[in-house]
Amino acid sequence: MIKCVKCNAKYDDNEVIYNCKECGSVLEIFVDIDKSEVPKETFDCRKDTLWKYKEFMPVDETKIISLDEGGTPFCKCNKIGEELGVDLYVKVEGSNPTGSFKDRGMSVGITKASELGVDTVGCASTGNTSASLAAYAARAGLRCVVLLPSGKVALGKLAQAMFHGAEVFSVNGNFDEALETVTALALEKHLYLLNSINPYRLEGQKSIGFEIIHELGWESPDRIILPVGNAGNISAIWKGITEFHNAGYIDELPMMTGIQAEGASPITNAFRKNTMDMVPVENPETVATAIRIGAPVSSIKALRAIYDSNGYSDTVTDEEILDAQKELARYEGIGVEPASAASIAGLKKLVEEGVVEKGEKIVCIVTGHLLKDPNTAINACTKPIEIDADIEALKKVLLNK
Numbered sequence: 001m002i003k004c005v006k007c008n009a010k011y012d013d014n015e016v017i018y019n020c021k022e023c024g025s026v027l028e029i030f031v032d033i034d035k036s037e038v039p040k041e042t043f044d045c046r047k048d049t050l051w052k053y054k055e056f057m058p059v060d061e062t063k064i065i066s067l068d069e070g071g072t073p074f075c076k077c078n079k080i081g082e083e084l085g086v087d088l089y090v091k092v093e094g095s096n097p098t099g100s101f102k103d104r105g106m107s108v109g110i111t112k113a114s115e116l117g118v119d120t121v122g123c124a125s126t127g128n129t130s131a132s133l134a135a136y137a138a139r140a141g142l143r144c145v146v147l148l149p150s151g152k153v154a155l156g157k158l159a160q161a162m163f164h165g166a167e168v169f170s171v172n173g174n175f176d177e178a179l180e181t182v183t184a185l186a187l188e189k190h191l192y193l194l195n196s197i198n199p200y201r202l203e204g205q206k207s208i209g210f211e212i213i214h215e216l217g218w219e220s221p222d223r224i225i226l227p228v229g230n231a232g233n234i235s236a237i238w239k240g241i242t243e244f245h246n247a248g249y250i251d252e253l254p255m256m257t258g259i260q261a262e263g264a265s266p267i268t269n270a271f272r273k274n275t276m277d278m279v280p281v282e283n284p285e286t287v288a289t290a291i292r293i294g295a296p297v298s299s300i301k302a303l304r305a306i307y308d309s310n311g312y313s314d315t316v317t318d319e320e321i322l323d324a325q326k327e328l329a330r331y332e333g334i335g336v337e338p339a340s341a342a343s344i345a346g347l348k349k350l351v352e353e354g355v356v357e358k359g360e361k362i363v364c365i366v367t368g369h370l371l372k373d374p375n376t377a378i379n380a381c382t383k384p385i386e387i388d389a390d391i392e393a394l395k396k397v398l399l400n401k
């Protein structure tokens with residue numbers, strides 16, 4: 001069943017619908033499972049993908065389109081953790097098939113698209129959604145249309161969208177405007193929209209929450225920190241965690257902590273005023289292009305997640321993001337794109353401010369791979385030193401350092 005998050009209006013699972021017909025608000029899928037029906041041991045000896053939790057995935061099991069997404073690394077990070085005085089785990093979503101967590105949402109979203117029998121899918125994207133959709137649409141044999149904000153998509157993501165055969169359009173405007181345009185096309189039924197306004201996307205992404213709980217031995221961390229752009233992922237993870245809580249697998253719940261870039265922070269602004277009313281940011285700007293979003297479509301769900309979990313939201317500067325990106329790469333060997341590092345930058349800030357307490361068990365989600373944005377990575381480094389192919393030349397430079 002599909003349900004409106006505001007007025008509780010209900011819709012059939014197979015209705016193609018993106019907003020409530022009664023009140024215009026966003027929708028979510030209702031899933032209710034009891035541990036007596038599905039004991040948690042059920043998940044133990046299955047292959048390590050998100051479909052391990054298929055009982056919680058509201059799609060036709062015989063139609064699954066998958067690239068073995070999910071089951072991503074869960075790395076204990078002692079160097080950064082000890083420096084900050086917390087017990088730190090990093091969930092590395094860049095290890096998904098196309099290099100971001102979007103693959104989880106797309107696997108379920110494209111499975112639903114196949115079930116519905118649509119022939120064209122589409123999205124607006126800051127880059128990763130289009131890379132992922134292009135790959136999954138190719139696998140399902142569907143036509144794929146993507147709209148990207150002109151000049152603001154990282155190189156790796158653009159390469160993926162084009163190479164997997166999507167019809168790529170460069171929009172003169174920002175992400176929010178591109179999304180409005182493609183949504184209008186979807187409402188005229190020219191394509192099936194797979195942005196995170198589509199509630200099936202979040203059904204896949206909630207598996208990040210499932211995996212964290214499972215990895216920690218059926219316990220909740222104290223806090224989950226992640227970057228927030230369109231605000232789908234924080235909503236999805238909270239949905240997953242509450243479903244496991246409702247099923248009776250865990251007793252405690254984590255504080256959901258959303259980090260935004262200073263130049264694109266409508267969710268944090270609302271949190272600071274303790275309101276549900278998100279005011280869009282005009283002309284959002286940040287080096288972290290994946291979260292360069294001014295009017296997040298899932299703001300209601302995200303703010304609910306933050307308030308209901310006694311969580312928090314804060315901003316970080318581009319400089320803090322790039323510093324954290326470098327620290328994660330240099331101290332822990334984990335290469336992420338700038339947006340992902342907002343979680344680590346946010347953790348550092350919240351420890352300084354005393355919001356995060358010493359000894360907390362914290363999971364930071366890092367959302368996309370370093371290679372998504374090679375230009376930013378290269379610009380942050382000094383150029384390689386040129387030498388002749390000769391041992392003496394090499395020794396001269398190396399040993400004099």
Ligand SMILES: *Cc1c(COP(=O)(O)O)cnc(C)c1O
Nearest residue numbers: 128229230231232233290367368
């Ligand atoms: C999409 C994306 C985000 C933002 O996620 P939302 O669900 O839009 O809040 C953050 N980081 C990366 C790398 C992304 O691709």
Ligand SMILES: [Zn+2]
Nearest residue numbers: 004007020023
């Ligand atoms: Zn409604």
